[in-house]
Amino acid sequence: MSIQRPYVRSMDGWWKRNAYYVRYMAREVTALFVAAYALVLLVGVVRLSQGEAAFNGWLQALKTPLSLAFHLVVLATFVYHTWSWFNIMPITMPMMFIGGKRVQPGTITRAGLAAAVVACAAVFVIVRGISS
Amino acid sequence: MADTGKIIEIEILRYRPEQDEAPVLQTYKVPFTDDMSVLQGLQYIKDYLDGTVSFRWSCRMAICGSCGMMVGGKPKLACKTFLRDYYPGKLRVEALAHFPVERDLIVTVKDYVKRLEGIKPYLIPKETRTLEEGEYLQTPQQRDRVMQFSACINCMLCYAACPQYGTNPKFIGSGHMAILDRYNSDSRDGGREQRMEPVNEEDGVWGCTAIGYCSVVCPKQVDPAHAINKYKIESTMDYFTRFVTPGGGDK
Numbered sequence: 540m541s542i543q544r545p546y547v548r549s550m551d552g553w554w555k556r557n558a559y560y561v562r563y564m565a566r567e568v569t570a571l572f573v574a575a576y577a578l579v580l581l582v583g584v585v586r587l588s589q590g591e592a593a594f595n596g597w598l599q600a601l602k603t604p605l606s607l608a609f610h611l612v613v614l615a616t617f618v619y620h621t622w623s624w625f626n627i628m629p630i631t632m633p634m635m636f637i638g639g640k641r642v643q644p645g646t647i648t649r650a651g652l653a654a655a656v657v658a659c660a661a662v663f664v665i666v667r668g669i670s671s
Numbered sequence: 672m673a674d675t676g677k678i679i680e681i682e683i684l685r686y687r688p689e690q691d692e693a694p695v696l697q698t699y700k701v702p703f704t705d706d707m708s709v710l711q712g713l714q715y716i717k718d719y720l721d722g723t724v725s726f727r728w729s730c731r732m733a734i735c736g737s738c739g740m741m742v743g744g745k746p747k748l749a750c751k752t753f754l755r756d757y758y759p760g761k762l763r764v765e766a767l768a769h770f771p772v773e774r775d776l777i778v779t780v781k782d783y784v785k786r787l788e789g790i791k792p793y794l795i796p797k798e799t800r801t802l803e804e805g806e807y808l809q810t811p812q813q814r815d816r817v818m819q820f821s822a823c824i825n826c827m828l829c830y831a832a833c834p835q836y837g838t839n840p841k842f843i844g845s846g847h848m849a850i851l852d853r854y855n856s857d858s859r860d861g862g863r864e865q866r867m868e869p870v871n872e873e874d875g876v877w878g879c880t881a882i883g884y885c886s887v888v889c890p891k892q893v894d895p896a897h898a899i900n901k902y903k904i905e906s907t908m909d910y911f912t913r914f915v916t917p918g919g920g921d922k
Contacts (some may be wrong), residue, residue: 544688545771545779553834556744562833563882627883630896633904 562623569620576613625651678702679758682766683724686772694772697721698761703754704854706740709764710738710749711782713776726776731752733890736826740776741765746831746888767832769837782840783827789869790843792849797860813858820853820898822891828883835878841880843869845885845895867909 554560579601586597596649628651629644636642678700686694699716710728717724729735731750738749742764743757754762770778796807829846830836836844851870855863870876879899886896 542688543773545773546686546688546694547771548694548768550834550837553837557884559884560882560886563884566882576819627881627896630883630886630894631881631900631903633901634897 542638544558566623569616569623572616573620576617621655622652625655675702675704677704677758677871679754680761681709681716682761682763682770683713683716683775684763685724685775687723687774694765696763701754703758705753705755707754709740709742709747709752709754709762712754712762713749713764716891724776725774734824736824739767739826739828739831741768741831746828748826748828748890751890766825767831769833769840770827778827781821781825783830786843786847786869787825787850789849791862792850792854792864794854794857794860795863795865797859807859809858816855817853820849820856820893823849823853823893823895824891825850826890828888829892832884832888834882835880839874839878841874843872843875843899845879845899846893848876848902849893849895849898852901867905870902871906871909876900876906879903 541609551658554564583594583597601610625648629647634641645665680698682698682825683693685697698797699720701712701715701720703712703715710731713724714728717726726738726740726749728738730737730749733748733751736748739746740749741747742749742752743762744765746767749764756892764776765775766776766866767778768769770780770783773779786804794807800807825844825846827846830844831844833844836842848870851866854860855866876899878897881896881900883896889895
């Protein structure tokens with residue numbers, strides 16, 4: 540006797556089933572921190588348009604211990620954000636060939652990370668140059 | 672089989688639609704040697720312990736793609752996975768995730784095959800040639816271009832690795848995209864336009880959120896995640912080029 544009654548398993552809590560999915564969800568969550576920091580910068584622009592006193596008030600608010608702690612948390616999530624996205628860059632871009640040989644995924648990831656480090660260092664140097 | 676005295680406990684998620692409302696676990700004690708695959712463990716169970724356990728298999732050498740299942744919670748080919756790697760722990764074996772369970776370790780593949788037909792997984796010649804004109808020639812370089820994606824054996828492990836497919840069974844999935852590109856990128860093929868419709872659809876490539884686990888579990892190093900992401904670029908190009916192509920806006 541053969542009865543067909545296919546059983547569909549639940550997907551509830553799927554992201555907790557595998558460490559790979561947890562890392563994926565962590566990567567996605569970091570986007571919220573990026574958005575939060577974009578808001579902080581946006582508030583800075585708005586305060587700048589309101590005059591010097593308003594902008595200085597925003598700068599002072601950034602120096603509070605709570606703000607510094609927030610910055611540390613955001614920095615950590617940004618580092619993970621950068622690493623995790625460059626980690627999947629090899630699968631999201633077209634195949635690249637140099638001298639007839641395919642560029643290896645590890646090379647693409649390292650090149651992306653190196654570009655991020657160089658860009659951060661450049662911004663740091665420029666901002667430091669302006670502020671001094 | 673040489674008697675090594677080693678016995679591993681294999682826990683199988685059983686589902687017999689005529690008697691089980693929902694899948695239940697059943698444990699078997701299987702004597703094994705270090706060279707035995709999980710598939711051989713299941714065959715031992717079927718031959719000596721319980722003939723009612725059902726599973727698919729054929730080639731025993733990672734070519735046919737029949738014995739895909741969840742081994743220790745991960746999508747694996749049972750023939751390419753060894754019992755020794757799970758000993759002395761208990762090994763749990765379940766039907767491939769994200770597919771409906773037909774019976775025990777067998778899943779329903781009806782939707783999968785139907786979608787596969789939809790992407791036209793065969794050469795659609797660019798130009799028809801008569802028998803007298805001879806075969807469709809290809810250089811080794813042109814062949815190399817399609818080699819990686821042509822290694823897909825339809826084992827469906829990438830679908831069992833994809834939560835997007837698990838939550839939306841209509842999603843085209845990365846495995847089909849690898850097969851689709853194998854034909855689209857073939858120098859002899861002219862069927863690209865016919866194949867792009869399912870790619871651009873609501874349940875096409877845009878359901879992919881670049882989790883990437885499909886490429887990790889692929890037993891043939893096909894890198895299906897790369898294929899589906901490649902078609903996000905192609906789908907975008909299709910969308911914009913139709914505005915500048917004569918008659919493109921009608922599509």
